Amino acid sequence: MAARPAAVIVERAYKYYGKKDKPDYKPVLNYLSMTVEKGTIYGLLGASGCGKTTLLSCIVGRRKLDAGSVWVLGGKPGEKGSGVPGPRVGYMPQDIALVAEFSVRDAVYYFGRIYGMPMQKLVERFEFLTNLLDLPSGGRLIKSLSGGQQRRVSLAAALVHEPELLILDEPTVGLDPVLRERIWDFLNEVARGGTTVIITTHYIDETKQAHKIGLLRDGQLLDEDSPNEILRKYDCATLEDAFLKMALRQHEVSTRRRSTLTASPDVIPDSSIVDNVDSRYQSREEFNIVTSSTDMLNTKENITDRRNKSKARYKAVLIKSIQQFSRHPGGLIFSVLFPIIQVVAFFMAIGNDPKDLHVAVVNEEAASSPYGLDICKNESLVSVVRNDDDTCDTYMLSCWFLEEMEKRNLFQVPYNTTEEAKQAVASRSIYAALHFSHNFSSALDKRVTEGNVNDDVLEDSNIAVWLDSADYQISNFIKLQLHKTYEKFTKRAMIACGRNEDLVQIPVRFQEPIYGSMDSQVVEFMAPGIMITIIFFLPTIVTSTLMISDRLEGVWERSAVAGVRAREMLHVHCGLQAVVILMQTLEMMALAYLGYSLPSKGSLFTCGALLFLQGLCGMCYGFLLSVLCSSYSLSFFVSTGSFYPMILLSGIVWPIEGMSAGLRAVALALPFTIPSQSLRDIMEKGSSITAPEVYNGFLITLGWIVLTLGLCFLRLKYKKT
Numbered sequence: 001m002a003a004r005p006a007a008v009i010v011e012r013a014y015k016y017y018g019k020k021d022k023p024d025y026k027p028v029l030n031y032l033s034m035t036v037e038k039g040t041i042y043g044l045l046g047a048s049g050c051g052k053t054t055l056l057s058c059i060v061g062r063r064k065l066d067a068g069s070v071w072v073l074g075g076k077p078g079e080k081g082s083g084v085p086g087p088r089v090g091y092m093p094q095d096i097a098l099v100a101e102f103s104v105r106d107a108v109y110y111f112g113r114i115y116g117m118p119m120q121k122l123v124e125r126f127e128f129l130t131n132l133l134d135l136p137s138g139g140r141l142i143k144s145l146s147g148g149q150q151r152r153v154s155l156a157a158a159l160v161h162e163p164e165l166l167i168l169d170e171p172t173v174g175l176d177p178v179l180r181e182r183i184w185d186f187l188n189e190v191a192r193g194g195t196t197v198i199i200t201t202h203y204i205d206e207t208k209q210a211h212k213i214g215l216l217r218d219g220q221l222l223d224e225d226s227p228n229e230i231l232r233k234y235d236c237a238t239l240e241d242a243f244l245k246m247a248l249r250q251h252e253v254s255t256r257r258r259s260t261l262t263a264s265p266d267v268i269p270d271s272s273i274v275d276n277v278d279s280r281y282q283s284r285e286e287f288n289i290v291t292s293s294t295d296m297l298n299t300k301e302n303i304t305d306r307r308n309k310s311k312a313r314y315k316a317v318l319i320k321s322i323q324q325f326s327r328h329p330g331g332l333i334f335s336v337l338f339p340i341i342q343v344v345a346f347f348m349a350i351g352n353d354p355k356d357l358h359v360a361v362v363n364e365e366a367a368s369s370p371y372g373l374d375i376c377k378n379e380s381l382v383s384v385v386r387n388d389d390d391t392c393d394t395y396m397l398s399c400w401f402l403e404e405m406e407k408r409n410l411f412q413v414p415y416n417t418t419e420e421a422k423q424a425v426a427s428r429s430i431y432a433a434l435h436f437s438h439n440f441s442s443a444l445d446k447r448v449t450e451g452n453v454n455d456d457v458l459e460d461s462n463i464a465v466w467l468d469s470a471d472y473q474i475s476n477f478i479k480l481q482l483h484k485t486y487e488k489f490t491k492r493a494m495i496a497c498g499r500n501e502d503l504v505q506i507p508v509r510f511q512e513p514i515y516g517s518m519d520s521q522v523v524e525f526m527a528p529g530i531m532i533t534i535i536f537f538l539p540t541i542v543t544s545t546l547m548i549s550d551r552l553e554g555v556w557e558r559s560a561v562a563g564v565r566a567r568e569m570l571h572v573h574c575g576l577q578a579v580v581i582l583m584q585t586l587e588m589m590a591l592a593y594l595g596y597s598l599p600s601k602g603s604l605f606t607c608g609a610l611l612f613l614q615g616l617c618g619m620c621y622g623f624l625l626s627v628l629c630s631s632y633s634l635s636f637f638v639s640t641g642s643f644y645p646m647i648l649l650s651g652i653v654w655p656i657e658g659m660s661a662g663l664r665a666v667a668l669a670l671p672f673t674i675p676s677q678s679l680r681d682i683m684e685k686g687s688s689i690t691a692p693e694v695y696n697g698f699l700i701t702l703g704w705i706v707l708t709l710g711l712c713f714l715r716l717k718y719k720k721t
């Protein structure tokens with residue numbers, strides 16, 4: 001074979017994963033050198049875990065070597081204008097790395113769009129690849145395809161833009177022999193046209209068709225040469241035999257080395273690691289001269305070109321994200337329906353008075369009357385009469401009390417003794433027990449008119465109540481209702497006796513509240529905090545899920561190799577999420593203010609702006625989770641684990657004034673606490689953005705946005721790979 005210029009050169013490459021002080025720290029690429037000539041097919045062979053994928057990811061510029069150097073198409077991967085990662089490479093990773101919600105056509109078009117291919121060309125190319133690779137129908141979704149079909153679509157996506165360098169990580173695995181043959185014929189054809197192909201495969205036999213093959217074992221390239229030359233050199237009839245021989249030789253060498261080394265044999269001493277500057281080629285020009293490469297760096301790409309390319313990438317990622325989002329059943333439900341469901345659930349479930357509560361009543365007063373308990377059913381038998389001498393005769397006041405009590409949705413269940421009544425409370429359908437003494441009315445009358453009465457009279461005029469306080473909310477509700485019943489009942493009795501109705505009320509008079517209303521509801525108190533938590537956590541979940549799925553499915557990685565910048569992905573995601581958050585904000589406000597008549601004394605725009613910013617803050621928190629967590633489950637645990645403390649400490653459930661000073665300081669710094677108060681102040685007090693209690697809510701929200709983005713940035717910057 002005539003000497004050709006090199007397309008890829010790897011020199012003395014070392015690559016490590018993990019930390020130096022760990023016992024399993026050893027090179028994945030171990031002093032590896034390889035050369036791939038232009039317009040040839042290079043078959044990279046090696047057992048699972050020997051470092052093939054790592055080597056390829058260093059060639060496409062997604063990983064950096066710890067030592068040694070890589071030259072690709074006349075430049076160093078990642079170098080400005082090198083086109084690598086970018087349009088000069090077509091990369092098919094080992095994983096399918098396609099969005100599951102893509103159709104076959106979308107998947108191929110996505111990469112075509114990234115490279116800025118015109119539509120007409122894209123359609124033609126898709127048709128060609130469909131025939132070549134026997135692709136399933138263009139409308140079928142990736143997630144509904146078999147593994148082999150997905151692999152073919154993935155290969156088509158790598159071939160769509162006719163790149164100069166094709167890097168294919170096991171493209172033929174699981175394909176039938178006829179199709180494999182067709183793919184190899186095609187690769188030979190593109191290689192004849194000048195395309196360079198690096199292909200990894202487990203099928204040793206098919207590499208006979210490669211121009212050069214290299215055997216990788218334990219991060220070392222045992223040999224690289226043309227298949228015929230390898231057969232000749234190792235004096236074997238088949239490549240399998242030749243590789244067996246090479247592997248055995250390496251094994252013998254390393255066993256000998258191991259017996260002479262005291263240190264871990266797999267760890268190359270630091271001193272032997274050469275730096276990147278030790279490359280044979282100090283500059284691109286030198287590389288081109290020495291390797292006869294004619295590759296030109298396009299560093300002077302004009303601004304319009306650069307903008308157009310970037311625009312094409314933005315468009316591709318935008319279309320991808322919309323397809324991904326709109327076809328993901330969870331995405332739509334989460335984003336559009338969940339805010340409605342959650343707000344409606346909140347308003348329907350919270351704040352309504354408990355109904356149909358039953359209390360056990362032992363009414364000795366009625367029981368001792370000639371009519372028994374039935375006396376209370378006959379209005380005319382209950383008498384409160386004002387006499388001429390201004391005194392008042394009262395009879396069966398307990399019936400009036402119970403009548404008022406039933407108007408407040410507390411229904412009586414009669415019992416004969418207090419013991420029986422108290423036992424009934426244990427049954428859970430009865431929430432309290434009440435007792436009226438046999439002379440309740442006369443004792444109460446005496447207590448009110450005479451004032452100075454003995455303990456027995458006092459005792460008889462009391463209504464004894466035993467509550468089931470284990471049920472905190474209900475028992476508080478019953479206490480409140482009994483107080484209100486007492487107020488109503490005494491007013492009625494005082495009016496009947498011709499007295500001032502306020503005479504026996506507690507001498508504390510609540511005036512019209514400064515803010516809020518006399519009948520302020522718990523729902524109005526809780527609603528701002530609930531709305532903020534909903535708008536915060538939906539984008540958190542959506543963002544972390546989409547980001548982690550893009551990363552785990554390899555879509556992010558593959559897009560990056562195609563040239564999509566991380567910031568372009570992020571901008572598109574943020575833009576789309578912002579639209580969704582805006583929609584959620586409007587949805588929630590319409591429901592809360594129009595549907596459930598929440599007060600809105602202040603500016604609705606300020607309320608909306610605060611909610612919208614909280615949504616963005618949730619999205620940034622989602623970003624942080626996606627960069628910190630390696631899996632969905634971990635991100636789910638962290639988001640759920642942080643969700644509850646944030647809500648519990650936010651003052652929505654319990655006032656922060658009840659917390660210790662230290663805990664209160666923590667609570668105030670959390671993203672919901674002050675913003676919830678701010679939103680409440682805008683709604684209930686009509687406070688404006690210039691009031692500290694409102695702008696503090698905005699400041700803390702912005703502070704969290706900056707903090708979470710800063711942590712994401714630091715994490716990405718200092719992540720090793």
Ligand SMILES: Nc1ncnc2c1ncn2[C@@H]1O[C@H](COP(=O)(O)OP(=O)(O)OP(=O)(O)O)[C@@H](O)[C@H]1O
Pocket residue numbers: 017018028046047048049050051052053054055094721
């Ligand atoms: N991100 C990572 N962190 C730590 N170790 C890694 C990482 N990626 C790969 N490795 C380890 O590096 C070694 C080489 O992995 P690599 O994926 O390059 O092998 P491979 O030859 O492509 O294997 P296969 O054919 O099974 O894909 C393996 O032992 C693997 O466990």
